Amino acid sequence: MTATSRPALRGIVEEFLFREAALLDDWRLDDWLDLFTHDARYMVPSTDLPEGDPGRDLVFIDDDIMRLRARVARLNSRHSHRENPRSRTRRFVSNVRVEETEDRQLSVSANVLVYRFRSGEGAPYVGSVEYVLRRDGEDLRIAYRRAVLDMEDLSWHGAVSIIL
Amino acid sequence: MKNAAEPMDIRDLVIDDRKRGVFRVHRSCMASPDLFQRERRLIFDRCWIYLGHESEVERPGDYRRRTVAGRPLFFVRGKDGQVRVFLNSCPHRGAMICRRDGGNAKILRCFYHAWSFNTEGELIGVPGRDAYGPNFDPAELGLKKPARVDSYRGFFFVSFNPDAEDLRTYLAGARDYLDLVVDQTQEGMRVVPGSNKYAIKANWKLLAENSLDGYHLIPTHRTYVDYMAGLGTDDSGDSLAARPPGAGRALGNGHCVSENISRNGRPIARWHPVFGEEAKERIARTRRRLVREYGEKRAFRMADTSRNLLIYPNLLIMDFVAISIRYIEPVAPDRMEVTAWHLVPREESGAALATRLDSYLTFLGPGGFATPDDVEALESCQTGFRASENEWSDISRGMLKSRPGTSDELQMRGFWRQWHANMLGRNTTNVQDGQPTESQAAAADSEADGLGHRASAR
Numbered sequence: 001m002t003a004t005s006r007p008a009l010r011g012i013v014e015e016f017l018f019r020e021a022a023l024l025d026d027w028r029l030d031d032w033l034d035l036f037t038h039d040a041r042y043m044v045p046s047t048d049l050p051e052g053d054p055g056r057d058l059v060f061i062d063d064d065i066m067r068l069r070a071r072v073a074r075l076n077s078r079h080s081h082r083e084n085p086r087s088r089t090r091r092f093v094s095n096v097r098v099e100e101t102e103d104r105q106l107s108v109s110a111n112v113l114v115y116r117f118r119s120g121e122g123a124p125y126v127g128s129v130e131y132v133l134r135r136d137g138e139d140l141r142i143a144y145r146r147a148v149l150d151m152e153d154l155s156w157h158g159a160v161s162i163i164l
Numbered sequence: 165m166k167n168a169a170e171p172m173d174i175r176d177l178v179i180d181d182r183k184r185g186v187f188r189v190h191r192s193c194m195a196s197p198d199l200f201q202r203e204r205r206l207i208f209d210r211c212w213i214y215l216g217h218e219s220e221v222e223r224p225g226d227y228r229r230r231t232v233a234g235r236p237l238f239f240v241r242g243k244d245g246q247v248r249v250f251l252n253s254c255p256h257r258g259a260m261i262c263r264r265d266g267g268n269a270k271i272l273r274c275f276y277h278a279w280s281f282n283t284e285g286e287l288i289g290v291p292g293r294d295a296y297g298p299n300f301d302p303a304e305l306g307l308k309k310p311a312r313v314d315s316y317r318g319f320f321f322v323s324f325n326p327d328a329e330d331l332r333t334y335l336a337g338a339r340d341y342l343d344l345v346v347d348q349t350q351e352g353m354r355v356v357p358g359s360n361k362y363a364i365k366a367n368w369k370l371l372a373e374n375s376l377d378g379y380h381l382i383p384t385h386r387t388y389v390d391y392m393a394g395l396g397t398d399d400s401g402d403s404l405a406a407r408p409p410g411a412g413r414a415l416g417n418g419h420c421v422s423e424n425i426s427r428n429g430r431p432i433a434r435w436h437p438v439f440g441e442e443a444k445e446r447i448a449r450t451r452r453r454l455v456r457e458y459g460e461k462r463a464f465r466m467a468d469t470s471r472n473l474l475i476y477p478n479l480l481i482m483d484f485v486a487i488s489i490r491y492i493e494p495v496a497p498d499r500m501e502v503t504a505w506h507l508v509p510r511e512e513s514g515a516a517l518a519t520r521l522d523s524y525l526t527f528l529g530p531g532g533f534a535t536p537d538d539v540e541a542l543e544s545c546q547t548g549f550r551a552s553e554n555e556w557s558d559i560s561r562g563m564l565k566s567r568p569g570t571s572d573e574l575q576m577r578g579f580w581r582q583w584h585a586n587m588l589g590r591n592t593t594n595v596q597d598g599q600p601t602e603s604q605a606a607a608a609d610s611e612a613d614g615l616g617h618r619a620s621a622r
Contacts (some may be wrong), residue, residue, distance in 0.1 A: 044531055048265060049358035058358035058506040060531035062522065069283070070394070074387040074533060080383065082536035116175045153361035155501065158537035158543070 006098075011131065013098050014107055016140050021112075022090040023046050029072045032163070036142045037134055040065050043146045044164055050148045060160050075163075082161035087118035089162055093129075105143065106133040112147070116162060123156035125149060125164055169507035174202075178584040179556070180577075182597055185563040187577055188556040189578065191549045194367035199587070200497040207477050207586045210234035212314070212321040212334050214479035214491055216496055217252060217507070221247060225268040231493055231501075232322060238262040239320065239473025242283040245559035247315070248286055249322055250307040261307065261377055272307075281307050287303050317346045318353055328572035329591075330422065337415030345483050347458065347467050348432045349509030355489070356521070360504040362530045366542035368478060371502065371581055375480045375490065376422045376472055378410065378570030379561060388533040391526070392428055410570035412577025414564070414595040417587075422570045426470045427503045428485050433467035438526075439519050445500035446516060473561070474575070476582055481507075486524035493589070498546050502531060563597055 004012065023032040036042075044061040045052035054062035064073060074080050095111040108131040115124045132144035147164035154160065172192060177199075179188040193199055199322045213233045220228050220239075227240035229252060236252035238261070259276040271288070273280040280289035285307035290296070312323040314331035321331055332339065346353055364371065374380065382389060410424035429436025433451035434443050454463035460508065470484035480490040487507040492500050506524050508517060527534045548554070559580065561571020578595040585593035 002332060046358040046360055048361065052358045054521060054525075056356070056521075058356050058360065058504075058521070058524070058529075060529055062525055062527075067526075070391045071533070074391065077387055079386040080537070082540040096260075119547075153363070153501075154530050155361070155363035158362050158364050158530065158539040160531040161536040 009100070009106075010096055010098050013106060013140070014093075014096050016133070017093045017096060017108075017110055017131075020142075022094050025089050025091055027075075027086055029075055029163070033069060033072050035140075036065060036068065036145075037136075038065055039103055040068065040142055041144050042068050042163075043144075043158060045146070045148060047149050047151055047153050071163075080161075085118075087116045087162060089117075090115045101132075104135060106135075106140070107129070108133055112164075114162070114164060116157065125157065125160075126151060127164070129164070166398050174584075177587070178580055180581065182563070185560055186562055187560040187573070188558055189580055191552070191555055191557055193583075194369060194546065195497050195549050195552075197497055198572075200494070202587060203494070204234065206589060207583070208324075208494070209326065210323070210325040210586070210591075211477055212312075212323045212328060212331055214475065214489075215249060215313075215320040215476075217318055217355045217489065217505070218247060218315065218320065219352070219510075220266070223268065225267070225270055225524045227262060227269060227272075227283075228266045229262045229264065233324065233493075235324070236260060236308075237322065240269075240283050244284075247313075247320060248283070248285060249310055249313045249320070251310065253308070254279060255305045255308060257286070259592050272615035274497070276536050278300040285309070334417060335475070336419055337413070338417075338421070338473060338475050341415070341421055341471055342475075342481065344462075344466055344471065345473075345481060345487060345507075347462075348454070349511065350453075353469070353487075353507050354510050355505045356508055358506075360529045360531075362539070363495075363499060363501045364542050365499055366546035367497055368492045368500040369583070370542045370545055371490075371492050371500060371538075371574045372474055372478065372480070372560075374542060375482065376412070376420055376474055376575040376579070377573070378412070378422055378424070380541065381571075384537050385527075385534045386442075387537075388527055391533055393440075412568045412570050412572050412575035414574055414581070416595060417592065418474075418579055418582025418595065420474045420575035420578040420595075422472045422575050423468050424484075424570050426468055426484060428612055429523060430467060430470060430484065431486060431516070431523050433463075438523070443519055443581075444514065451579075474579060476579065482528065486520050488524065488528050496580070504549075518553075538557075549582050568597070 014073045014079045020035060042061065042063040043054060043059060045059045049057055075083055078084055085111050092113040093110050097109050099107040101107050112129050113124055113126055115122060127147055127149040130146045131142055134143045177190045177193050179186055209470050215230060215232055216239055217230055221241040224241050224243045227238050229238045237249055238252045239247055239249045241247050252262050254261055254274040254276065256279045258276055261272050261274050261276050271280050271282060278291050279287060282288050287302040287305045310322040310324055311326040313320055316335060317329055413421050415421060426434055429439050431455055433447055435447045451467050455465050473481040478492040482488040482490060489505045489507055491503045508520055513518060516619050525532055529535055559573045559576050562568035562574060565572060568574040574597055581593050581595045
């Protein structure tokens with residue numbers, strides 16, 4: 001993946017993001033977890049402080065890889081009651097932008113719309129997801145993933161019970 | 165269930181047989197629009213209700229907007245350093261003065277007709293003032309305030325009841341528990357930026373109960389308990405019997421607490437592997453300070469016990485893996501809005517603060533490993549209540565014990581007893597499991613209080 005043209009690079013990243021979205025919608029969470037580097041972070045800031053820093057501010061989620069694995073184990077178990085039975089989700093990923101950083105990582109942002117349906121109700125999570133992707137041979141790995149919600153609060157959902 | 169045409173007597177909504185150990189709450193209490201309106205009038209218009217923390221408005225001109233007991237309010241720190249609370253509605257025609265969640269302002273200007281006010285609430289600017297007659301008195305047109313405003317140890321409360329008892333008296337036995345939280349810090353507490361706002365499609369009282377309920381911990385939060393066990397929590401006991409002793413207490417005036425010997429880490433002064441080796445010495449140092457300042461016994465309570473404290477009716481201070489302020493705003497019989505903030509000692513920064521912030525996120529918050537399952541449980545109950553032939557919820561656990569623990573339910577009965585007394589128009593009642601029973605007290609109370617005890621149960 002050297003000297004890739006910009007549109008081609010975006011194509012590669014989009015392919016990766018679409019594959020990731022499908023894994024999440026299909027609840028193949030263990031496979032999804034394989035996309036991450038061992039030093040990865042997954043973060044969701046509070047709705048009233050999108051720029052929130054987990055070292056200083058209150059956020060919704062700030063997982064290192066250990067806690068992300070525990071989150072997936074929890075979601076895979078029968079005792080994650082908010083997601084048992086599992087909700088149906090459908091993700092739409094668009095407006096993908098890619099910047100190559102000096103250390104050859106990819107700084108990516110995308111708009112995302114995640115519809116979630118369960119218990120006779122449905123509502124979207126709307127926001128953007130920022131990534132730092134790292135090259136791993138011919139493949140990409142997620143080193144950082146931050147989902148920033150546009151909603152003013154979680155009044156539609158009551159929780160962040162799925163991966164955003 | 166009685167049909168809608170047949171009103172349910174308020175006295176019959178709670179069965180409190182202290183001799184036989186029977187305690188039941190009629191499920192219409194969680195579903196009836198009439199009872200919801202009655203709560204507004206007899207509880208939320210009369211009690212002290214939490215507004216915010218002093219640290220949220222540090223500098224003169226800092227303001228915060230809130231909805232409290234249905235009212236849009238804001239609070240602002242004046243040039244004199246005093247915190248004032250105003251109804252967020254222009255005295256002129258009603259538009260909201262404060263249209264952001266927070267900020268800093270020297271002058272508060274209503275955008276509609278540009279009337280402006282200083283941070284003391286005085287009307288200081290009226291465009292085209294000369295068109296008003298001689299009886300137009302700006303002194304009468306300042307920003308309106310709630311009837312009462314007071315604070316205890318940095319926590320600000322309002323009451324819309326001019327005759328409310330003073331806040332210290334109102335807080336009763338809860339004061340000591342607030343002290344146990346605030347005394348953990350040397351330099352005072354502060355709320356960190358960012359809040360968790362979510363809504364639950366359930367009656368507000370279910371979250372008050374749930375926040376004090378030790379009985380549900382293992383079945384509902386198994387994934388959390390397993391996760392903490394994996395991280396080295398010393399006692400991952402899988403049964404209620406294996407859990408360390410704790411106490412459920414009714415503290416008077418509806419305030420209640422569930423108090424536990426902590427199995428998990430407490431960022432203040434109980435080390436846990438999850439905090440990392442590097443935190444060990446710092447935490448030991450804080451513990452030594454607490455022992456020095458407060459003695460071994462009280463230091464133990466601060467460092468090694470956790471508490472879920474309900475300040476009646478709708479505020480929770482959850483002091484376990486971190487300190488969360490959880491405010492419940494009822495919006496409909498089957499819907500509440502919840503805001504949670506994170507309270508931290510001012511002197512903590514860097515690694516200590518990061519440890520505490522991280523600890524918060526394991527359990528607490530709508531993205532944590534536990535709160536989503538509580539949301540699910542409460543919504544599930546609320547839907548279950550539609551099976552209206554199932555009229556009663558049972559809250560009798562541990563009722564005949566002399567020392568009920570956290571997985572017993574005295575701390576919920578204490579809440580319900582106060583609620584029932586308030587709904588009958590009374591301010592105080594015996595919230596403990598002993599005598600006299602609620603029905604005896606109610607019978608002794610004449611019906612001459614003029615409030616009328618009948619309301620439609622649906």
